[in-house]
Amino acid sequence: MDATPPRHLSPRKSPRQQRALVTLDAIFESTIQVLLADGPHRLTTTRVAERAGVSVGSLYQYFPHKQALLYALNERYLDRLAERIETVCEEQQGAAAAEMIEALVSAYWRAKTERREVTRALYRSAVELDNEALLEAFARRVDAATAAMLASASDGGGSDLALVNTTLLSVIFGTVRNLFERNLPEAQEANIREQLVILCRAYLAARTSVPAN
Amino acid sequence: MDATPPRHLSPRKSPRQQRALVTLDAIFESTIQVLLADGPHRLTTTRVAERAGVSVGSLYQYFPHKQALLYALNERYLDRLAERIETVCEEQQGAAAAEMIEALVSAYWRAKTERREVTRALYRSAVELDNEALLEAFARRVDAATAAMLASASDGGGSDLALVNTTLLSVIFGTVRNLFERNLPEAQEANIREQLVILCRAYLAARTSVPAN
Amino acid sequence: MDATPPRHLSPRKSPRQQRALVTLDAIFESTIQVLLADGPHRLTTTRVAERAGVSVGSLYQYFPHKQALLYALNERYLDRLAERIETVCEEQQGAAAAEMIEALVSAYWRAKTERREVTRALYRSAVELDNEALLEAFARRVDAATAAMLASASDGGGSDLALVNTTLLSVIFGTVRNLFERNLPEAQEANIREQLVILCRAYLAARTSVPAN
């Protein structure tokens, strides 16, 4: 994330050597694995280190404490997620708004469901964390990307684009999370995902045709 | 909730004496207070008991373990929330769909924001918990209520009402949660809340005018 | 037992009424049941009371504390055991020594194995207890009974009857306990029991024929 993390949550050292980078990756992956296998309250630094194939001591070379590890993990995850969304947004420059919506929902959904359990694990890991700042930075970054995309829509954007854009993001992100929390049969889930696109399009259409709200 | 809780999460005994009822209420309220003041990972049974003005032992008379306490708290909360929604749904019987939406969003929003911090606390407490069953029961109950309401709409409901209904709920609940996670300025939050209504109405309208989807 | 129990271990009141006697019996039986079902470290006063169909409060009417309950239980058990041995000893007055041995081992064995699990439970319950005095009183009582029996043997007793008698008791009681601790196949257990009789007889015979040791 571009949000500079609060001082006390920063990783201890930025790894400059190759070996360090590999270790760091191993730690992150191990964290996710432990989260998946043991749940968030069984997530211990010892277990993470063990699974990563390093000693606890080493783990503490990279992160001053557990919170910093989780923070960094979330940061990394959100960073990649934001990147993917930005890419889609750039690809959709100048397309029709309806297609943009489909592309956006599609990309977000895919990113979240590719490794469903990982997503779930990260949702959960976040609770132990004061990650509001992280989420806010993510939101702003995505907001900017989608706003630029929508502004370039071939069929215009209507008035108050900023509000519409932010609303759409809240709706999409919120709905997807809601679907994650219920364990609906796959078919029904797919149906709702489809409806989500219809719904966003209907909203956009309504806003475009009645610019004055 | 009407979903009987899993065996291991059931409360230990239902209080029959007056003082027991008082104790139980004190424990629930105290749990919320501790959740608010100290956050979910500082929530200890000792602290809860202390703040409730009872001994730990008493807490364990009513709940076999910490999880059961949190489970019961969520159950209670969701129960009351469902009740409120059901009431609104009954009041709106026969109204216009657009008004129904406004009433529904309004009621849900009010319920969640009356005691913002409590809501936030409960969202967080839920993570330590296997409350999928609880949420599912809640969802089904609300689903039934809103489905009945929408079916009675004076301006008809279009086809595939069940899917539309479930989608609306996921969107509304999800969006509200998303707003809770970001800490937007109040004005912006209010704006988005308003857009949410517009969006749902647009969706409904789109679905009604194109019955065959 | 005739050993007056240490002051602090005495039951609180000697029940004079019929009802009280029934309750007391229920408590004792319940104690054994809990011991069997849950093991000695799951034996709680609450559980005992519950299973006996009385309230904890009532249990404490009869016993000033848990130890007293266990003490009384062991006392009762040893009392009955001693009684049975005494009966056998009286019946064997004047018989041949070899038959006495058989009768003694037989009676003791039967008493212990009639309700194997109960025996085991009581062996275990004793550990929480300072029951040396109880055991000593039991030993003395049995010692007296068997000594009198052996003295009346039709084929004489040899010299140093007291020592021989005490030795026999230690050997018999000890061996039986040992068999209880190992879980030998029944057939083998029966064989050893049989050998025990042979062994005691051989000892007696040796002592009788070589009076001066």
Next chain:
Amino acid sequence: MDATPPRHLSPRKSPRQQRALVTLDAIFESTIQVLLADGPHRLTTTRVAERAGVSVGSLYQYFPHKQALLYALNERYLDRLAERIETVCEEQQGAAAAEMIEALVSAYWRAKTERREVTRALYRSAVELDNEALLEAFARRVDAATAAMLASASDGGGSDLALVNTTLLSVIFGTVRNLFERNLPEAQEANIREQLVILCRAYLAARTSVPAN
């Protein structure tokens, strides 16, 4: 013992560093001390650690739980005991049976009475434990050693040596335990110990002269 302990009772890790070995030894010795000083139901992990001069945490580095500690302690004790008996048995190869008996009883008695209170403590600790398997392994090991010894007796062994052997062990072990449970005056105890040898010899003699049982 050579019987691999049940999974849940295995020690957590075998110490590889020197200081770890010291810690482990301190814990074992401390356990015995606490057992002696406070009795088995005052034996707490905290107390053991404290007396060993280490933290509770350290104790739990080596043992997954209290039971495992007690199990390991008993295992160690029985292991050493078995070793001593095996040594004696080897030394007695080819001797006269009567001397074997004396040597066996003597060795066992010495091992048990060298540190009487420790023996008593271990007898008691065992009750909180599911150590049947341990005892069985010990019994089998000793059984093999004494059987081999007896088979080599210069004066022959009679028929059914296996049964005779097992019987002797049950009698010796059981009787010694019984003596431990009563608190007889030392002189009397010594006398009975002596009788025990006589008794075992008489049994052996009887069995040898009547080979067909």
Next chain:
DNA sequence: CATGAATGAGCTTTCATTCAT
């Protein structure tokens, strides 16, 4: 530097016992 043994505060849970009703 990496290691992993050691730490100990702090958590959850139990249970003998009391005492207001």
Next chain:
DNA sequence: AATGAATGAAAGCTCATTCAT
């Protein structure tokens, strides 16, 4: 007398973190 809710000391055990090796 009988009840059982309440008590709270004390137990077993965990885990983030440190630091001697």
